Amino acid sequence: MALDAKIPAGPLENKWTNYRSTVKLVSPANKRKLDVIVVGTGLAGASAAASLAELGYNVKAFCFQDSARRAHSIAAQGGINAAKNYRNDGDSIYRLFYDTIKGGDYRAREANVYRLAEASVSIIDQCVAQGVPFAREYGGLLDNRSFGGVQVSRTFYARGQTGQQLLIGAYQALERQVGLKNATLYTRHEMLEVVIKNGKAAGIIVRDLVTGEIQRHGAHAVVLATGGYGNVFFLSTNAMGCNTTAIWRAYKKGAYFGNPCFTQIHPTCLPQHGDYQSKLTLMSESLRNDGRVWVPKAKADKRKAADIPEAERDYYLERKYPSFGNLVPRDIASRAAKEVCDEGRGVGATGLAVFLDFADAIKRLGKEVVSARYGNLFEMYEKITGEDPYTTPMMIYPAVHYTMGGLWVDYNLMTTIPGLYATGECNFSDHGANRLGASALMQGLADGYFVLPYTIGEYLSGEILSGKIDTGSSEFAEAEAAVKQRLSAFVNNKGSKPVDYFHKQLGKVMWDDCGMARSRESLMRAATEIAKIKSAFWSDVRVPGSENELNQELEKACRVADFIELGQLMVQDALNREESCGGHFRTEYQTPEGEAMRRDDAFMYVSAYEFKGDDMPAELHKEELKYEVVHPTQRSYK
Amino acid sequence: MKLTLRVWRQKNRDDKGGFETYQLSNVDEHASFLEMFDVLNDQLINEGKLPVAFDHDCREGICGTCSMVINGRPHGPMSTTTTCQLHMRHFKDGDTITVEPWRAKGFPVLRDLVTDRSAFDRIIAAGGFISVNTGQSPDANAILVEKEKSDLAFEAAACIGCGACVAACKNSSAMLFVGAKVSHLALLPQGEPERGQRVLNMVKQMDLEGFGSCTNTLACEAECPKGISAMNIARLNREYLWASLTENK
Numbered sequence: 007m008a009l010d011a012k013i014p015a016g017p018l019e020n021k022w023t024n025y026r027s028t029v030k031l032v033s034p035a036n037k038r039k040l041d042v043i044v045v046g047t048g049l050a051g052a053s054a055a056a057s058l059a060e061l062g063y064n065v066k067a068f069c070f071q072d073s074a075r076r077a078h079s080i081a082a083q084g085g086i087n088a089a090k091n092y093r094n095d096g097d098s099i100y101r102l103f104y105d106t107i108k109g110g111d112y113r114a115r116e117a118n119v120y121r122l123a124e125a126s127v128s129i130i131d132q133c134v135a136q137g138v139p140f141a142r143e144y145g146g147l148l149d150n151r152s153f154g155g156v157q158v159s160r161t162f163y164a165r166g167q168t169g170q171q172l173l174i175g176a177y178q179a180l181e182r183q184v185g186l187k188n189a190t191l192y193t194r195h196e197m198l199e200v201v202i203k204n205g206k207a208a209g210i211i212v213r214d215l216v217t218g219e220i221q222r223h224g225a226h227a228v229v230l231a232t233g234g235y236g237n238v239f240f241l242s243t244n245a246m247g248c249n250t251t252a253i254w255r256a257y258k259k260g261a262y263f264g265n266p267c268f269t270q271i272h273p274t275c276l277p278q279h280g281d282y283q284s285k286l287t288l289m290s291e292s293l294r295n296d297g298r299v300w301v302p303k304a305k306a307d308k309r310k311a312a313d314i315p316e317a318e319r320d321y322y323l324e325r326k327y328p329s330f331g332n333l334v335p336r337d338i339a340s341r342a343a344k345e346v347c348d349e350g351r352g353v354g355a356t357g358l359a360v361f362l363d364f365a366d367a368i369k370r371l372g373k374e375v376v377s378a379r380y381g382n383l384f385e386m387y388e389k390i391t392g393e394d395p396y397t398t399p400m401m402i403y404p405a406v407h408y409t410m411g412g413l414w415v416d417y418n419l420m421t422t423i424p425g426l427y428a429t430g431e432c433n434f435s436d437h438g439a440n441r442l443g444a445s446a447l448m449q450g451l452a453d454g455y456f457v458l459p460y461t462i463g464e465y466l467s468g469e470i471l472s473g474k475i476d477t478g479s480s481e482f483a484e485a486e487a488a489v490k491q492r493l494s495a496f497v498n499n500k501g502s503k504p505v506d507y508f509h510k511q512l513g514k515v516m517w518d519d520c521g522m523a524r525s526r527e528s529l530m531r532a533a534t535e536i537a538k539i540k541s542a543f544w545s546d547v548r549v550p551g552s553e554n555e556l557n558q559e560l561e562k563a564c565r566v567a568d569f570i571e572l573g574q575l576m577v578q579d580a581l582n583r584e585e586s587c588g589g590h591f592r593t594e595y596q597t598p599e600g601e602a603m604r605r606d607d608a609f610m611y612v613s614a615y616e617f618k619g620d621d622m623p624a625e626l627h628k629e630e631l632k633y634e635v636v637h638p639t640q641r642s643y644k
Numbered sequence: 645m646k647l648t649l650r651v652w653r654q655k656n657r658d659d660k661g662g663f664e665t666y667q668l669s670n671v672d673e674h675a676s677f678l679e680m681f682d683v684l685n686d687q688l689i690n691e692g693k694l695p696v697a698f699d700h701d702c703r704e705g706i707c708g709t710c711s712m713v714i715n716g717r718p719h720g721p722m723s724t725t726t727t728c729q730l731h732m733r734h735f736k737d738g739d740t741i742t743v744e745p746w747r748a749k750g751f752p753v754l755r756d757l758v759t760d761r762s763a764f765d766r767i768i769a770a771g772g773f774i775s776v777n778t779g780q781s782p783d784a785n786a787i788l789v790e791k792e793k794s795d796l797a798f799e800a801a802a803c804i805g806c807g808a809c810v811a812a813c814k815n816s817s818a819m820l821f822v823g824a825k826v827s828h829l830a831l832l833p834q835g836e837p838e839r840g841q842r843v844l845n846m847v848k849q850m851d852l853e854g855f856g857s858c859t860n861t862l863a864c865e866a867e868c869p870k871g872i873s874a875m876n877i878a879r880l881n882r883e884y885l886w887a888s889l890t891e892n893k
Contacts, residue, residue, distance in 0.1 A: 057778040072699060073765050075805055076707045092785060128779065135781035137774045137834050139798035146788030164798060170706055171801060178773035185769035193762060216754050245702040280672050282679050285703050386705070389729050392674070455778045504689040506682070550694050555656065556755040558697055559689070 037062035048077030050430025051231030052176035053454025059183035082169025085161035110438020125452035207425035224475030234409035240513025242406035249565035261421035264414035264434030267580035272407035273339035286405035296367035340404035363399035418461035429453035439588025501546035708804030718808035748816035763853035771845030774835030800827035809864035815856030823876035840887035
């Protein structure tokens with residue numbers, strides 16, 4: 007199937023306006039005849055479900071958490087970008103668009119990114135009207151700050167809890183629709199299959215995680231808003247429950263998967279400290295505004311930080327990137343940390359950490375000012391490590407954070423399956439090969455509040471005569487049977503090892519061989535290792551309990567089964583992409599100075615994979631990226 | 645570290661439940677309390693037993709999912725700390741630790757340490773929002789908000805809805821949670837027209853869900869992982885009284 011991105015004609019700045027003025031509409035009387043399912047209730051899902059219910063569609067929203075308010079969007083700390091130009095510092099929609107395209111290393115679709123920048127302006131209005139308590143100045147106006155990779159102050163924030171506050175706004179909007187009976191919310195329900203009928207999405211199969219009951223839900227359109235798949239690495243900054251199952255099931259039913267190998271590694275996380283560890287904690291990027299990153303000049307220098315004199319320290323970011331220093335973008339900072347640790351100059355017990363030192367900032371500004379800026383982060387650090395960052399430097403290391411890949415979608419946010427949509431982090435669009443700070447929240451809300459409610463009408467206008475979806479059809483029965491068969495296979499397997507054993511193995515292979523740096527050699531090795539893990543998993547996994555009860559091990563087993571297959575696709579994609587860009591660094595493709603070497607002539611495309619059967623390589627389709635407005639250049643931060 | 649764990653086990657909502665005792669050795673002092681539970685569950689699965697079901701997700705202290713009563717205290721012994729941010733270095737080698745689910749009529753146990761907190765969602769659905777449809781908002785800076793009030797609203801909005809306040813209260817009162825939400829919204833100029841009806845609807849739903857009344861023991865404030873102030877309960881009472889006198893419904 008040829009990929010059609012369905013980008014509207016006309017000049018970039020008019021595409022979205024013209025589209026909205028000409029797109030097909032559904033009359034209010036017909037909207038109530040149409041059912042829409044939204045899976046996931048993070049920023050993208052909750053905002054979409056609330057907005058669609060307001061419009062008059064019958065909405066069913068699903069989440070695996072015990073409340074819609076707990077989706078992992080809550081953990082985003084820093085802020086949300088918007089081209090409001092409230093600082094009068096020359097910001098504009100075009101600038102936000104340009105920064106995002108450049109930050110993504112020219113691997114995103116221009117039309118989508120421009121629309122994102124346009125929508126950003128309305129997002130702030132919407133959230134303020136909902137009562138999101140953004141930071142304010144004494145005059146009563148909204149405050150802003152600047153964030154990595156940009157030269158204007160366009161980031162709106164609510165202390166260190168921006169994601170939490172934005173999600174509460176969207177969650178409350180959704181609960182309001184639940185109270186008005188325009189939407190039904192199914193918490194502790196996990197989607198395990200998508201149902202396709204006559205080539206179109208017709209509904210989903212879910213498991214009630216409390217009773218184990220398998221349910222069929224039909225709809226005229228299905229929206230997936232299920233977040234990223236960073237937990238394929240086992241250790242990541244994602245919540246424990248974040249998984250790939252919904253999008254992976256969709257992929258196996260015919261939705262193409264875009265850019266699976268693009269993973270963002272965040273430079274300022276707490277380093278790993280033991281085998282029992284379950285996840286990695288992110289510290290806000292804003293720490294690099296005042297903290298200085300360094301390691302000892304000598305290898306295996308195990309002295310305490312205070313005992314290492316100034317002359318024997320290497321402030322490597324300031325040395326290598328004098329004009330950006332400690333504020334280089336995430337991909338650059340992460341790779342630099344890996345490099346010094348690989349040289350044997352890492353610090354801490356494992357040697358996989360670098361110092362983030364506030365001594366100079368405290369000397370310059372005083373402890374009080376530093377505490378006002380970063381106090382909550384310092385407390386968090388102390389709580390986790392037991393060390394006081396005011397007196398000893400923090401230790402940080404890069405960790406898996408955000409996945410730029412996801413289901414391929416066209417301009418309407420529709421996947422290659424008609425009637426199946428993907429929004430927010432679970433689609434591939436908008437961030438290219440790397441994501442700038444404060445842009446994930448922006449995309450989730452733009453998709454849910456301001457894009458999908460328009461674009462879904464285009465499709466649904468053709469579904470008015472369909473009538474109620476019959477969940478008794480053979481397509482539903484087959485999908486349900488497949489889910490039941492899968493679940494009972496797990497509980498009857500009687501293997502010897504718990505699910506986590508395999509997940510940790512997978513994570514190690516992914517991190518070592520398809521992580522911050524990859525090579526043909528390491529990726530070939532990963533392919534072999536994952537195949538072994540896959541067969542060991544299916545023959546030897548032990549899932550205690552039954553499928554007819556609350557069974558968290560069974561939930562994990564289903565998710566890890568899908569992660570293993572996703573890992574294979576990520577490796578396939580990373581092998582194909584013989585260039586370095588953003589979150590994808592192939593060691594064979596670097597400049598003489600060790601920087602990423604993009605190959606625009608050969609790889610300026612979105613890789614979109616089509617499922618061809620279990621244990622078969624996926625088929626690669628290419629969506630050529632045409633840069634009509636921006637002219638790609640090499641990114642330099644020297 | 646070596647530990648003895650007394651853990652509440654309950655098969656489902658209808659089961660009577662009871663404590664079971666487990667021995668753990670080699671617990672790392674840097675592990676979080678939930679990571680210690682991961683180790684326990686690994687051990688149980690390897691012994692052919694059923695692992696302990698417990699709610700958790702972000703493990704960063706912000707999602708509000710984790711919910712254990714540890715030695716009689718929701719989220720354990722440290723102040724303003726969720727269970728996922730509680731580390732084993734705060735316990736001693738050889739300790740016996742008792743772990744139970746949230747205890748409240750409004751939060752029925754689903755299994756082991758997992759409880760049903762959907763009553764909180766129903767309270768929000770009853771009125772815990774500002775009625776504004778998507779796309780109907782004026783420019784954000786058209787609504788001026790006094791910084792002091794905005795900060796107070798933020799402090800109330802920082803509630804993560806974990807339910808520790810209910811679990812800590814001898815009356816299983818939800819008034820700190822409801823007070824935080826009412827305060828957050830009542831302090832802001834947005835949504836002013838529905839201010840009275842909001843508090844009446846939320847309190848009505850809170851009562852329907854079986855939560856008790858506040859008797860000002862302040863256990864909720866003491867155990868709140870986000871340090872939500874009991875002043876919000878005072879504000880809830882004031883908002884409720886005013887609305888009762890002025891609203892026609």
